[in-house]
Amino acid sequence: MEIQQLEAQARPATGKGAARKLRARGRIPAVCYRKGKEAFPLSVDEKKLERVLHTAAGQNVLIQLDLQGPEATRKTVILKDIQRHPLAGILHVDFLEVLLDEAIVVEVPLRLVGEPVEALRAGGLVQQLRRSVEIKCLPTRIPDHLTVDVSSLKLGDSLHVEDVKVDGEILILTDPKEPIVVISAPEQEKAEVAEAPAEGAEEAGTSAQGAASGAREKKED
Known part of the structure; x- marks a missing residue:
């Protein structure tokens, strides 16, 4: 993964008032922290941050934060x-400091590829x-996304987390039995929904007939 560059400045003043003043100048208040260390307040340029966020890696982008000043x-x-x-727009950002030789846990998007032609027809x-x-992996091995090929699926088929292909340097932590995609038959679902009211109407009709018959018997008495 390519490392993006982003300049940052120390932020001596904190609080809502100071944050508003920063945003008025086109800067975003932020903090940088690492497990076991105190968070460090700073600010980054809003436009430069947006450019970094619009790379293919999205929110999982790896950044070299260059802190300016003394x-x-x-x-x-x-x-x-x-x-x-x-x-x-962006109000505040939290940065997590990482070591390039230490695995971290992140959330990675899934992207469906292919077309289940037979099922669609x-x-x-x-x-x-x-x-x-x-997933868990080294920071430099974080993928932009993981692909899930649905081209071979037929009606009623499904794919689960355990079906996602990754290399040996990536460990998927999500439950392997969690479903990702299923091919359902909407026509069958509509038929089942349509049958349910029909059965209810039939029961209601039977009840109405019984009530009418009871009323006639009472009148004859």
């Missing part, structure tokens, strides 16, 4: 959390039930 230093980090506002519907899995 305490200039470099840290290799990944994005651990991003707080967004629907209108204001038979009216089948491709339903993706899971869109990501948790």
Whole structure:
């Protein structure tokens, strides 16, 4: 995985007021931390951060954070959390410092490839039930995504986490029996749904007939 460069500046002032002032200047408040160490407050340029996020790796992008100022230093980090506002955009970012020779746990998206032609011709519907899995690997081995080939699936077939192919340097932590995709037959499902009201209506009709008969008997008495 290619490592992206991103400059950062120390952030001496914290709190909502200081964060608003930073964002007004086009900078995003952030923190960088590592397990067992105190979080370090900093800020990054909003536009440069957006460019880093729009690489193929997405949120799992590996970043070399260049801290400017008297305490200039470099840290290799990944994005651990991003707080967004629907209108204001990115509000805050958490960076996690990583070691290139130490495995980490991340969530990686699943991408369906291929087309189950036979199933689609038979009216089948491709339903993706899971869109990501948790993996453990070295930071430089984090894939942009994992592919799931559905081209050979037929009606009623399904694929599970255990069917995802990865190399020996990646360990999938998600339950291997978790379903990822299933090919269902919507026409059959509609027929089953249609039968249920019909049975209910028949029962209601029988009840109504019984009630009417009882009413006539009572009137004759």
